[in-house]
Amino acid sequence: MFAEERQQKILDMLNSESSIKVMDIAVLLNVSESTIRRDLQELEEKKLLMRTHGGAVGINNRTSFEPSFTDKQDERIDQKHSIAEVASEMIEDGDTIILDSGTTTLEIAKRINGRDITVITNSIDIAAELSEKEGIEIIVTGGSLRLNTRAMVGHLTESVIKNFRVDKAFIGANGVSIEDGITTPNFIEAQTKKSMINYASKVIIVADSSKFNNVSFSVICPVKAVSMIITSKDIDEEVIKQYAEIGVDIITA
Template structure:
């Protein structure tokens, strides 16, 4: 089989299945995993798919459907961890903060030091992670559970946010577009994230490189409601520059594996 033919079939498989692992593709095409990784790297550069931790995911999922948490956990893992570590540096003892139900927020919860602070969240994963940190007070929004994202949404969750005011909110989303604002794949997630933004004095958006310049199904708010964007070193330089020209503070997280 020609290389081009194999790569064409890889794209078709990824689009049909939404996600696939390197080991599966290696077996399907009877080539080494290293060969598959090179194929995926080339196809990602051509914007035909997105590489994930150990595999690849489709570039064309239905933006009106939320990606399950287990799938999000393996997408751009290193970049999300770098962003989370940079965000943790902005948290001080005594802070009252919001963490949303994103995987990046979960990585941030894992990295938070056990210091006196209050964390308000709609994420089951974040709440469970912080339960082992005795000095951190955790407040859950409650509400309707979305099984895919392990998060609480809906009127009860939104109403609970009206009762609090925090100094910092750390939020992720599906896409950030300079003209079209910040957006999510799910309308209920968009509504609660808008409430989180309204409840915070300072809003930090944690966005890996794949989300810059993108627009998803449901609008959260405009970029004027954001104080700072934390992204990773793979972020397109022109996108970062355009954000800075809009007078947004942009932090590019260093790679944690650098020595």
């Protein structure tokens, strides 16, 4: 089968399904997974689909696509470690902070080394991680648990957050765009993140460079509402300049 024919079959699959997996395509077309990955890369370069961890989604589905917590855990892991190192160094003794649920913020939790720190989180994973550390008071928000992202969200979560004022909030995002703001696929989760931002003196977005110029379905806040963005060092210098012009610092890790 020629590459063009194979790629057309991939696009046909995306027309009938919201997402596809490399493994499934390889079995169906009887080729290697590496061949399918090359096909997906070429199709993405032609702007015919968007690659995801282990597969792809159609262009029409990309704003609503939401990778699971498990899918994201191993994705760009070195960048997440570096971002978490920089973020954790910003946490000082005596700080009160919010740690949003997510794989990058979980890495921050693993690296917190300080005394008399209060952490508010809507993440069961972060709460479990911090429970092993001394000198940290943990406040778990409660709320409805979203199985896909392992985040507690909703009115109960927001009502707890409203009772506090914190020094810093570390927030994850699926999309970062000057025009469209900080975005995430799920509306309810976006509202919970918005509540976290509203009650923090300093708002720090933690997102690797792949999130820039991506736009998801639900807006969390405009870019100008955040204090800074910590991202991976492979981000384009021109992007850093564009954000600096609107008063948003980008810290590379």
